[in-house]
Amino acid sequence: MTDQTAADNMMSGKAWDDFCDALKEAGKIVQRPEVPNDPFNKALGYRFLTALLRGGLESAMHYADPQFPGFFRLADETKKLLNDNPDNYYQNCVIDGRFDYRIYGTRGTVNWFSIGSKGSSTDVAVMVDTGYIDSRQMTFNPDGSFEIIASATKKDGNWLPLAPTSRSIIVRQTFGDRKAEKIADIQIECLNPERPNNNPTPESVERGLIGAASFVKNIGNMTIAWEELYRKHINQLPSDDQERCQRAGGDAAIHYYQSYWKLADDEAMLVTLDDIPECQTWNLQLSNYWMESLEYRFFKVCVNKHTAHYEPDGSVKIVIANRDPGPKYPNWLNTLGHGEGGMLGRYVGAKVFPPEMKSQILKVHELP
């Protein structure tokens, strides 16, 4: 795309027409044969595309200028993807490792937060780690304020390493009890922008439109491909391919157990964690077919180290079911009328990793 072609496409409206056509084409993802063929899962699928569209526009256009950066949220309460963690507050930022940045803010009260630099902005298939810092390694002022310099050359104080190829920053703030904790307030500025302003150009807007539509299409297809992998071990929670998880923007401190659940209305999946390793936290969450975390604002769809009820021997029993299994099972994760979907277990900051999270399928009334 030359500047002249981009200018012509913007003046004629072709860039916009092409974008709308690409979105329409992306809609065919929901019609793929792997997708559950019912109005509920299809409606969820198209809504998923609208959420990806919002996230794609933010990352590829509205927060895409690395010289005038800003944090946005690729996943939040109403934008969900790839088994987003209900215990996390995610923030994303498009940067360019050839520039220097100041990240500043206040600590808040979440247990910990991590800031990683990655070698790609939106292509989650190739997100290479280029730097990492977390709150345990950082120095804070007495009032809780902090400053981090992000740059390719080493700096004194809190430093987030970048490579010249770094293209994004991901912040993960991890809650113990989401409602009781205050997130760190984090801002960013570019220290050495070259351009005088961040006005869009035909080229940057067309690139943004193409990027947003590609994001919808790529994440949509990737979600189905991942679910096909997880359908090979339905209702089990084996350790995942950690390298693939990391390439998709995973957190280096997390060990992932990713899978697929499928239950009849009267069935329950009993997960027994009797070998929890020493770790900062762990959790297990439910998602829908589109790997969107289920509605955690209003329902219990996730349990973690802090919110779990423990058995006298220190083990944890979790029941995944559409029906309330009763007071014997306080760790009930509600499938909210879904019949199947994704699920994900995490051990965070552990040194040893059990080969699986043990599970069995029972009728709800047959639970021990």
Next chain:
Amino acid sequence: MSDARSRVLSGKSWEDFCDSLKAAGQTILRPETPATEIDRAEGFRYLTRLTRAALERMMEFADPDFPVFYALSHETIKIGSDNPDNTYRNCVISGDRDYRVTGTRGTAPLMTFGTKAERYAIDGTQASTGELDSKFMELAPDGSFEIILSATKKPGNWLPMAADSSMLIVRETHFDRKAEVPAHMTIECLNGLAKPKPLDAATFDSRLESTAAFVNGTAKAFAEWMAIFKKTPNDWTVLPQSTWTNIGGDPNIFYLWAYWTLAPDEALVIETGIPACDYWNCQVNNYWDESLDYRYHPAHINNHTAKYKTDGTVTVVIAAKDIGIGNFLDTAGHDNGCAMWRWVRSDAHPIPKCRVEKLADLR
């Protein structure tokens, strides 16, 4: 199976949504819109921003039983001369339910709450159905507050609704955002469902249609206003204030709009006396009525940030560069656009005088 459900199942509702978005592109190409690269690029970017706003409003925050505040305008979504001094909060409500807003007031000098009913089909208006000003609100000693929204009068802080109220707008206006403590607030429905229902295909279908309609309708409405303002370039288009309150404007505010068009060596000079008022501001927007990027440019001034002359009057200079005269607002690479003046709870509403001058003559 219902029509709506089969439309979702077959993919027809998605295709219609994409076609309807495509049709919105025609608004950016209307014959009177500026045929410059930056205005077109910003025009299509504006449609993408409206798409995000519409999805939030019509899809994600559309359940009056489980209302959550979202912002229809902020740093990267801008609609209808959004005020850079404001933190906006929007929320879907329903006049047949009751709601409680709880929060902390913070220190922003102004904060108003308004409920609205969309009566486009009846008389083309977005009618005001209740207004509450924080100035007249009861606050607890620690600055916390509670407001009840209902169609029937309630003791304490009461924000009225009508049976057809469907929207709550909160405008929190800062004089100096960085120096002030922001308000925090949440809303809950007091007599709705206990838990939200799972997504229903028919509901999804209608929300998707409303989303595209919002993008088309909003883009078209402001394009039509600009076509009117363009008839008297570089001066205010003075219209009865009911024009604005009928489409969701704040009744406390006296609004003035103008289309500006300037050569690189020209300035729009605006001069006015300042009446006794709680707040005033002036801002510069692009052709699509989006405030210019106030994070990086001087795009607005207000009663607190303005430099006053010794006689108490104010001069605003809208231009491509700052020559050190008056209060400079940067056109930031644009050669035309929109400007707005607001008088808020003001004793009088003078019309600031406008004239175009060569920058060289101003020195």
